[in-house]
Amino acid sequence: MAYYHVPGVAVAVIRDGRVVQTAGYGVLAEGSSQKVNADTLFSVGSVSKVATASIILRMVAAGKLNLDSNVDRYLTSWHVPPTRDVPDPDVTLRMLMSHTSGFNVGGFPDFMPDEHVPTLIETLDGKPPAKHHAVRLTSVPGTRYSYSGGGIMVEQQLLEDVTKTNFADIAKTWLLDPLHMNRSTFVSPLPASTINVAKAHDNDGHLVALPRGWQTFPEQAASGLWSNAPELGSWVAALIESYRGQSNFLPRGLATQMMTPVSPSPQGLGPELLGSGDARVFFHSGSNDNYRAWIEGYLQSGDGFVILTNSSNGSLLRLEIRHALSDMIGRGVDPVLRTVTLDAKDPAYADYKGTYRLDNSVPMNIRGRLADDFDTDTFEVDISGSKASLRVPGEDHAHPLMALSPTQFVDPDSDTVPLTQFEFHRDAHGKVQAVSVTSGNSLAYYRHDLSARPSAR
Secondary structure (H helix, E strand, O other), X not given: OOOOOOOEEEEEEEEOOEEEEEEEEEEOOOOOOOEOOOOOEEEOOOHHHHHHHHHHXXXXXXXXXXXXXXXXXXXXXXXXXXXXXOOOOOOEHHHHHHOOOOXXXXXXXXXXXXXXXXXXXXXXXXOOOOOOXXXXXXXXXXXXXXXXXXXXHHHHHHHHHHHOOOHHHHHHHHHHOOOOOOOOEOOOOOOOOOOOEOOOEOOOOOEOOOOOOOOEOOOHHHHOOEEOHHHHHHHHHHHHHHHOOOOOOOOHHHHHHHOOOXXXXXXXXXXEEEOOHHHOEEEEEEEEOOEEEEEEEEOOOOOEEEEEEOOOOHHXXXXXXXXXXXXXXXXXXXXXXXXXXXXXXXXXHHOOOEEEEEOOOOOHHHHOOHHHHOOOOEEEEEEXXXXXEEEOOOOOOOEEEEEOOOOEEXXXXXXXXXXXXXXXXXXXXXXXXXXXXXXXOEEEEEEEEOOOOOOOO
């Protein structure tokens, strides 16, 4: 925590579908004597999206919603605008929840205590005081994975139109009260009078968003949940137990659908998914400006954990805590990668250098999350001195490549779980033909363009 300038952390550990341990570390605010404890509230960012998915699935179970109906059947205050490429939009809740809807706007800027915040309609239409583009279709629904907080806000509008009430109350009725999450809330903004709240801090561990000490997150369904470690842990446990057929929070069939990828997405109905057998997990990160969160659940064993932090650097710390807990569980998901030392001056690696172009014949079902996380038509590989690196057009920095074998490399700065890996392929004549890029079960294929020359440095 000191190394990353993270003043406060809270953790919950789940075993066999039950929260068995919670702990708080550090302080609520820089220079404060008030300690973080298990009851401390944190902003959980995009973990909210999975919570919203839980609400929708409970309403599906109650017969109030259908996952595969056109959402315009339910929307009354706003409708999906047609585009030139999609003149008759047919967007479903299954698409919205799995980020295959075709909507844009990945995330949203936070709002300081003195700033005006947009209404839900202003958020969807990108009108001031909203700080982002309008939420619109940029691809044909169901054909591509593109992480979209904008799509989640369409879910919020649908829920408010169907129930004719505000989202915070919807969440209380369908999620928070049934799980006795009494401190958790989607109320926005969180009132300044709220006690035991972890304050927001920047990369250096200094307070921001004063005088209140935290921002407003008007995009409630996408990023507006405030919760603590035990209550968030009880919800993760309820999802695990629903999948195992041992909870009535969700019917087992719907829980199974929630935990099944919706092609071409790596995500199910809300969570991301990884691994197989005993190492099959669901997870999701949360990243508002100055809060970083993580949830993860092992569907077969019932293990899991929750990590909450209150600093921009929390993304680095939460990953270390996540890896430590995953290694402790010891089921082999996202194992440690062991790098090897290679002499980049060796002629055997010199011809890795050059331009690589995307092979669009690889189906989106195979490309999966890389259509969003590594969305580039070309990249360049450079071998310079004893170092290998990769540069994507338009980015102002190169990505270091560390060797796992003479042909396999990893980007250690990748923020995906698991890390993005690159494998060079030689043909029977010894020529470098291509690079395959993998992240989990997603794969993209880039062919070596021998006619292109790397741009001048």
